Amino acid sequence: MELWYTEKQTPNLGITCKTSKTLHVEQTDYQHLAIIDTVQFGRMLVLDGMVQTTIEDEFVYHEMITHVALNTHPNPRNVLVIGGGDGGAIREIVKHRDVEQATLVEIDRRVVELSREYLPEISCALDNPRVTVRFEDGIRHVRENAGIYDIIIVDSTEPVGPAVELFSSGFYASIYNALKEDGIFVAQTESPFFNSDLIRSCFSKISREFPITKLYLANVPTYPSGLWSFTIGSKKYNPENIDIDRELTYDTRYYSPKIHRGAFILPKFVDDLIRE
Amino acid sequence: MELWYTEKQTPNLGITCKTSKTLHVEQTDYQHLAIIDTVQFGRMLVLDGMVQTTIEDEFVYHEMITHVALNTHPNPRNVLVIGGGDGGAIREIVKHRDVEQATLVEIDRRVVELSREYLPEISCALDNPRVTVRFEDGIRHVRENAGIYDIIIVDSTEPVGPAVELFSSGFYASIYNALKEDGIFVAQTESPFFNSDLIRSCFSKISREFPITKLYLANVPTYPSGLWSFTIGSKKYNPENIDIDRELTYDTRYYSPKIHRGAFILPKFVDDLIRE
Structure with a gap:
């Protein structure tokens, strides 16, 4: 059978x-x-x-939701992940030696517990001494912590159920306040083929908070359409200004300084989406 | 139901x-x-x-299999498409005013006839006076026509059944001979996620014939993994050298001079595939 x-x-x-x-x-x-x-x-x-x-294609999403922001910031010490209870984003973040503290705020304790049990390849860095795991509401967490993070990554599910508020203007304003004065924010923002309204709306809301707002793309086979977007809001550093010849001190399978820059080059229909 | x-x-x-x-x-x-x-x-x-x-996502594939080569060549007058009986590649080719003659060589007459009947949005340019449709074997066609084409596009099915030979060294050698001295060849070469052996093999074979061989990518939701590769073999012009500020004289939805350049920037695992 x-x-x-x-x-x-x-x-x-x-x-x-x-x-x-x-x-x-x-x-x-x-x-x-x-x-x-x-x-x-x-x-x-x-x-x-x-x-x-999934074990086979998670490298794309986890590398691309983390290293773009972390390599844009010249000295990312204090990093927050909201959601991401599987630990994949944390695993990539601790590859950066500059990072002194990586905090995971996941509302659902069971995601973390079961990822530790069944997905060790992904959750393996959750016990790293530089990592703190908190089971609490990410929205409240950013509201109550002002000016402390260099980078905030929103590694959420789709905007249904508990994740709806993670795509709201109020949340983006709280994120802005929780960041230091040169902080960077990044969120997964779904597929340009199937979620164009969401991308347009997120981009517009994030643009209202951050002086530099950019969309970038990566290819995740198990996500709808295979083409996935991330939106970055930055207070000071332009994520497109990366030295494409810099050497990485860690291994990756998808990310490279070259694809960092290439990911911001958008197909025309995606470019049109955020220019309207 | x-x-x-x-x-x-x-x-x-x-x-x-x-x-x-x-x-x-x-x-x-x-x-x-x-x-x-x-x-x-x-x-x-x-x-x-x-x-x-499909009507909804065909624009990606058809724009990307044609405009990259056509905009790399400074003056593409005589263009051949092997396969591509739906007419989508031809529709994009005739958007280029430089093109004097576009020839479609499709082995299966029924693909053309049924595309004309059921897919007019895609097949609409097959009656253009600059277009010739031939129902014959593409392999024989390139073998019997030396030095006449500026561009040859192989818009084939997967390498099973009648398409197997379209991925062979002998065929690539015939293509080389059918091109003028500054000609360009491009073929669809499947998904980097699921067909890495095929990509490596095609790239290696094409490199043996052409001094300039490059791989580029596009996102086609209905194709396996959503990430699709094309391999270009060029006698003289480097497809990465495009003026990203040039103005197009025709409409596109995916292709732009910017994404033309961006499509050659590969994720690390794809880059590794063709460097080995």
Whole structure:
């Protein structure tokens, strides 16, 4: 008997993966959570029926949501991740020796606990001495901490359920205040093919708070359309100004200084989206 | 009742689309052909169970397989497309006023006939007076025509069935000979995520024929992984040397001189693939 897991990425489109094992399924206090083994992408974390991360392609998303901001900032010491309970963003952040403190604020303790148990390749840095994990509301956290972070990364689920407020103007204003005077903010902002209204709206809201706002792209096969956007808000440093010949002191599989710059070069329809 | 069309993109991964109508299904002399209406992507052409093109996302593939080579060449007058019976590449080519003659060589007459009937948005330029359509074997065509083309575009299906030889060294040598002394060749070369061996092999074979060989990428949601590669072989002009500020005299939705240059900036794992 073959078992296939199908995510309806939109009401009219799905991705379907042959599975070899279902490891864990539960309804947490915040969302439905499943961990399954797929043949194509290896182990997969699914929240509310949406693929969050897989062993085979997680490197793209986790490298691209972190290293662009971290290499834009000349000296990122104090970094906050909101969401990202699988630990993938944290794993990339601690590769930067400049970082003295990386804080993960995840509302759902079970995501962290189960990622530690079932996804060690992704969660492996959560025990790093420079890392603090807090199980609390990210929105409250940024509201109550002013001017302390060099970088804030919002590694959220889609804007449904508990994540809706993570795409609001009020939240972006709190993020701005929680950053130091040269701080940088980055958030995942969905697919240009299927979420153009969301991208336009996020870009416009973030532009109202930050003097420098840019959109960049990466290719994540398990996300709808395979093309994913990130929006960056920066108080001082332009993320497009990177020395493409700089040497990295750590290994990556997708990120490089060259693709850092290349990721900001947008297909015409995406460029048009944020220029309107 | 809901009907969903599922393509197994690999033995362990599928894309599934809600359909509203099946317009045509037949076994031609060369392949199985279906034309269906999907809710997400509009009308879709399927050959041997693989999505070839859809109304909603065809612009990416057709613009990117044509305009990169056409804008690299300073004066492309005589252009050949092998395969591409839907007419999408031809539609983009005739946007270039320099082009005096565009020849489509498609082995399967039924692809052209049914695209004319069911996909007028894509096939619309096949009746242009500068276009010639020939129903013959592309391999024989390039073997029998030496030194006449400025640009040759291989818009093939995957390397199975009739398309296998379109990925062979002998074919690339014939292409080289069919081009003028400053000619340019481009072929679709599948997904870096799922077809790394094929990309490496094509790149190596094409490098043996052409002094300048480059890989570039575009995002096609209905193709496996969403990330698609093209390999360009050029006798004289470097496709990366484009003036990013040049004005286009025609409309595009994905292509621009900026994305022309950006498409050659590869994620590290793709760059590594062709450097090995």
